[in-house]
Structure formats: C-alpha cells, structure tokens
Amino acid sequence: xxxxxxxxxxxxxxxxxxxxxxxxxxxxxxxxxxxxxxxxxxxxxxxxxxxxxxxxxxxxxxxxxxxxxxxxxxxxxxxxxxxxxxxxxxxxxxxxxxxxxxxxxxxxxxxxxxxxxxxxxxxxxxxxxxxxxxxxxxxxxxxxxxxxxxxxxxxxxxxxxxxxxxxxxxxxxxxxxxxxxxxxxxxxxxxxxxxxxxxxxxxxxxxxxxxxxxxxxxxxxxxxxxxxxxxxxxxxxxxxxxxxxxxxxxxxxxxxxxxxxxxxxxxxxxxxxxxxxxxxxxxxxxxxxx
Amino acid sequence: xxxxxxxxxxxxxxxxxxxxxxxxxxxxxxxxxxxxxxxxxxxxxxxxxxxxxxxxxxxxxxxxxxxxxxxxxxxxxxxxxxxxxxxxxxxxxxxxxxxxxxxxxxxxxxxxxxxxxxxxxxxxxxxxxxxxxxxxxxxxxxxxxxxxxxxxxxxxxxxxxxxxxxxxxxxxxxxxxxxxxxxxxxxxxxxxxxxxxxxxxxxxxxxxxxx
Numbered sequence: 001x002x003x004x005x006x007x008x009x010x011x012x013x014x015x016x017x018x019x020x021x022x023x024x025x026x027x028x029x030x031x032x033x034x035x036x037x038x039x040x041x042x043x044x045x046x047x048x049x050x051x052x053x054x055x056x057x058x059x060x061x062x063x064x065x066x067x068x069x070x071x072x073x074x075x076x077x078x079x080x081x082x083x084x085x086x087x088x089x090x091x092x093x094x095x096x097x098x099x100x101x102x103x104x105x106x107x108x109x110x111x112x113x114x115x116x117x118x119x120x121x122x123x124x125x126x127x128x129x130x131x132x133x134x135x136x137x138x139x140x141x142x143x144x145x146x147x148x149x150x151x152x153x154x155x156x157x158x159x160x161x162x163x164x165x166x167x168x169x170x171x172x173x174x175x176x177x178x179x180x181x182x183x184x185x186x187x188x189x190x191x192x193x194x195x196x197x198x199x200x201x202x203x204x205x206x207x208x209x210x211x212x213x214x215x216x217x218x219x220x221x222x223x224x225x226x227x228x229x230x231x232x233x234x235x236x237x238x239x240x241x242x243x244x245x246x247x248x249x250x251x252x253x254x255x256x257x258x259x260x261x262x263x264x265x266x267x268x269x270x271x272x273x274x275x276x277x278x279x280x281x282x283x284x285x286x287x288x289x290x
Numbered sequence: 291x292x293x294x295x296x297x298x299x300x301x302x303x304x305x306x307x308x309x310x311x312x313x314x315x316x317x318x319x320x321x322x323x324x325x326x327x328x329x330x331x332x333x334x335x336x337x338x339x340x341x342x343x344x345x346x347x348x349x350x351x352x353x354x355x356x357x358x359x360x361x362x363x364x365x366x367x368x369x370x371x372x373x374x375x376x377x378x379x380x381x382x383x384x385x386x387x388x389x390x391x392x393x394x395x396x397x398x399x400x401x402x403x404x405x406x407x408x409x410x411x412x413x414x415x416x417x418x419x420x421x422x423x424x425x426x427x428x429x430x431x432x433x434x435x436x437x438x439x440x441x442x443x444x445x446x447x448x449x450x451x452x453x454x455x456x457x458x459x460x461x462x463x464x465x466x467x468x469x470x471x472x473x474x475x476x477x478x479x480x481x482x483x484x485x486x487x488x489x490x491x492x493x494x495x496x497x498x499x500x501x
Contacts, residue, residue, distance in 0.1 A: 015470075016469050016470060052440060052470060053440045053443070053470065078440070079439045079440060079441045080440055080441050109388060109390070110441070129390075130390045137388075137390060137415050138390070138415075139390045139392065139414065176393060177349070177393060179348060179349045179350045179353075180349050180350075180353065180393045180396070180397060181393075182353065182396075217348060217349035217350075218348055218349070218350070219345075219348050278353055278354060278357045281350045281353050281354060282304075282350070282354055284350055285350040285351065285354065
C-alpha cells in the first residue's frame with residue numbers, strides 16, 4: 001500500500017516468489033499478467049519483472065506482454081546482462097507515459113551492465129552493499145564503506161558518455177533479514193543511507209531497498225496474534241525515510257506506515273540497533289514471542 | 291547428579307548460559323563428553339530442526355539454539371579431540387566466486403556445526419581452487435556451495451568440474467543451495483544434493499555421508 005514520499009516497485013512478478021514461480025513453470029502467462037494488473041490497480045509505481053534463469057527472449061516477451069496490460073513503468077530485475085539487454089530492447093517508454101524503466105540491479109561486481117545505456121536510458125539500482133578494491137571483491141561492513149561503494153558507483157556512471165543526472169540514479173545499501181542479522185548489517189544500512197543522503201556529490205539520488213527481505217525468515221504473527229512483518233518493515237521505514245529512503249521494492253497489499261515512537265516494533269528495532277551478535281536476534285525473537 | 295535433560299532443554303531453548311553451566315557440572319561429575327554430545331545435544335538440535343520444519347521455530351530460534359550448542363561444544367571440543375573422537379564429517383562451505391551473499395551460508399554453517407559436523411568456513415567469493423584446497427589439505431568430506439544470483443550459479447558447476455579434473459570428485463559429496471537454486475539444477479550439474487533451508491541441509495549432509 002503506497003505511503004507518501006515512498007515510490008513503490010511492486011515485487012510480485014518474481015521467479016523467486018514460490019506462487020509466481022509456479023505460474024512461470026506452468027507457463028500461465030495470464031496469471032502473471034493478472035499480477036501486473038492487480039499491482040497497478042493497488043498503487044504500485046513500477047512493476048518489477050524477474051524471470052529467473054529463463055531466456056532473454058522470454059524476458060523480452062514478458063516485457064511486451066506486461067506493458068500491454070499496464071501503463072506503469074517496469075523495473076527490469078536481473079543480474080544477467082543479456083536478459084537485461086533483451087528487456088531494454090523490448091521496453092517502450094511511450095507505453096508508460098514516457099517513463100524510463102528501472103534496472104534492478106548493477107553491482108560493483110558487474111559494472112559492464114552500465115554499457116546497457118547504449119540501448120536506452122534507464123534508472124539503474126546501484127548496489128552499495130559490496131565493492132571492489134583492485135581485484136578484490138568485498139562486502140561493505142560499515143556505513144563508511146557503504147558510502148565509498150556508492151561514490152565508486154557514481155564515478156563509474158560519470159565516466160560514461162551519457163549525461164545522467166543524480167535523480168536518475170537509485171542507490172541500494174543492501175538490506176538484510178533482521179532475523180539473521182548477527183553482524184549489525186541493519187545498522188550499517190541505516191547509517192550508510194544517512195551518509196549517502198548527506199553527501200554533497202550524491203545530492204538528489206534516490207535510495208531504495210528490497211523491503212520484504214527485511215522480514216523473511218520470521219513468523220507472520222506474534223504469539224498473541226499481531227502482525228510481525230508489516231510492523232517491523234514499517235519500523236524500518238520510520239527510521240529509514242528521514243535518512244533519505246524514498247523508494248522500496250515491496251508489496252502492494254502490505255500496510256506500510258510511519259510508526260509512533262512507542263510502537264513495540266519501533267522500540268524493538270531501536271534496541272536491536274544497539275545490540276551485537278546473537279543478542280540482536282534474541283531481541284527480535286522477544287518481539288514476536290511476547 | 292546433574293539432570294542431563296537440562297542440557298537438552300538448554301540447547302532446545304537456546305539458553306547458552308545454562309548449556310555452559312550444565313556441561314561444566316556434568317563433566318565435573320565425570321560424565322563422558324561424547325555422551326553429552328550424542329545423547330543430549332545433537333538430539334536437541336534435531337528437535338530444533340523438527341520444530342523449524344513444522345513452522346514452530348523460525349530462523350532466530352535456529353541461530354539462538356546453535357549458539358547454545360556452540361557454547362557447550364567449545365568446552366567439550368578439546369576433550370573429544372584428546373579422546374580421538376572424530377566429527378561426523380568435515381564440511382568445506384562457502385559462497386561461490388563472484389557472489390558475496392553470506393547470510394544463508396552462515397545459517398547452514400551454524401546448523402551443520404550444531405549437528406555435529408566440523409565446519410571449514412571459506413567465506414564468500416570462494417574460487418574453485420580454494421574449495422579444492424580445502425578438500426586436499428583439510429580433508430573435507432563434504433563441499434557445500436551457496437549462490438544467490440542466477441549469474442553466479444554456473445560457478446557451482448565450475449567448482450564441481452574443478453573437483454573432477456583434480457581427481458577428487460569421488461572422495462567428496464557436494465551439496466548446494468541458495469534462493470535461485472533448485473533440485474533440478476543440482477541434478478543438471480551433478481551435485482549430490484540440494485537443500486532449500488538450513489535445517490534440511492543437516493539432514494541432507496547426514497544422508498550424504500551415511501551412503
């Protein structure tokens with residue numbers, strides 16, 4: 001469900017969602033298109049399309065078919081340059097009111113995907129969760145490293161022969177499931193966001209996360225029957241939006257909201273951010289076991 | 291005498307402090323360390339796995355139980371080593387080259403360790419050569435590969451090919467996992483097994499070494 005100030009990329013058409021994978025495996029294209037329509041109606045700003053390991057031709061066909069049933073722009077979701085190229089060739093901005101697609105995503109480990117700009121303009125989601133140092137690839141462990149990764153990505157974009165405004169760029173600091181976060185990744189993500197948002201060079205960039213990843217691995221309800229996932233995701237939004245988050249890949253049916261200061265989910269998340277190791281995870285369990 | 295059921299409960303409930311206390315007291319009373327592991331701790335982790343499969347436990351419970359298990363194991367490890375007790379198997383685990391995702395890999399690691407396996411954690415972005423070295427130099431019997439991107443999955447195949455060309459493929463079992471990975475893919479690339487979660491990974495690893 002849309003929240004003011006937050007652009008929503010509808011996540012449903014994704015091969016790693018089990019119910020959607022079934023549709024793909026059964027070649028139930030009507031079922032897939034129904035997902036496009038319903039996400040459009042329920043307020044998605046973009047429709048994500050992820051076909052897993054299927055062929056570039058299949059992706060191109062999906063892009064055309066989805067664009068035939070929705071005027072919303074698409075988010076082309078693949079780490080594979082060939083699939084991405086096929087999708088970009090098939091995409092018609094004219095069908096989406098002139099809006100260019102999002103490309104989800106380019107990481108410092110696959111920078112060659114920036115060459116795709118020669119096909120047509122798009123808004124790349126640039127991963128700031130990992131970086132290259134010489135030949136070494138490494139995950140970002142601190143907020144400072146996250147900012148460094150973001151700046152390296154910006155530099156690479158600036159070296160292209162196209163003029164690309166900051167407002168065409170989306171940085172993703174790489175959210176992690178809170179139920180498995182024994183390494184303070186959530187803290188890194190929130191602090192990293194703040195650094196990106198406050199950096200003069202990065203003024204105007206969008207910041208996005210795949211919000212549903214935050215609560216995978218958790219039960220749907222607390223011991224006394226209150227929702228777990230929507231509450232913790234909303235707690236994340238409550239802390240992240242003032243730090244510059246203005247976009248998510250998420251669900252059109254989830255009720256996202258800014259929580260009051262004393263909401264148990266927000267209290268939980270604030271405490272989790274102060275804890276280390278498995279203690280942080282125990283605090284999450286306390287939230288849904290209570 | 292210590293009621294050793296308390297050790298079982300401490301692991302099951304993820305009470306690391308209690309697991310440590312009960313273990314220390316049991317040892318002081320002369321209980322055989324191996325008995326503690328095989329009769330109480332591993333059965334507790336098995337129950338953790340069962341509850342996970344039944345949706346009674348979730349990932350946080352797995353990690354908390356694994357920590358309690360590890361706390362007790364740290365006390366017992368030197369004693370078991372001194373008695374020449376061998377782990378069920380040695381697992382060389384890592385996320386394949388080009389892929390830096392580590393959460394799933396860490397979860398599987400924790401659960402395997404709790405299940406009585408010795409873990410050689412090679413980290414992320416692991417080259418086929420590093421997996422091979424773990425087999426040759428550290429005597430790993432199982433190689434566990436993780437990939438979270440459709441574009442890095444082929445590196446699982448490359449890793450298996452490297453084991454083959456080095457002539458060690460027959461002496462190890464290869465298990466794979468990760469969000470885009472499927473049983474079908476495991477069959478395609480000639481892996482010995484696939485698991486879609488950290489708990490069934492333990493069951494799978496046991497099955498593979500029992501063969």
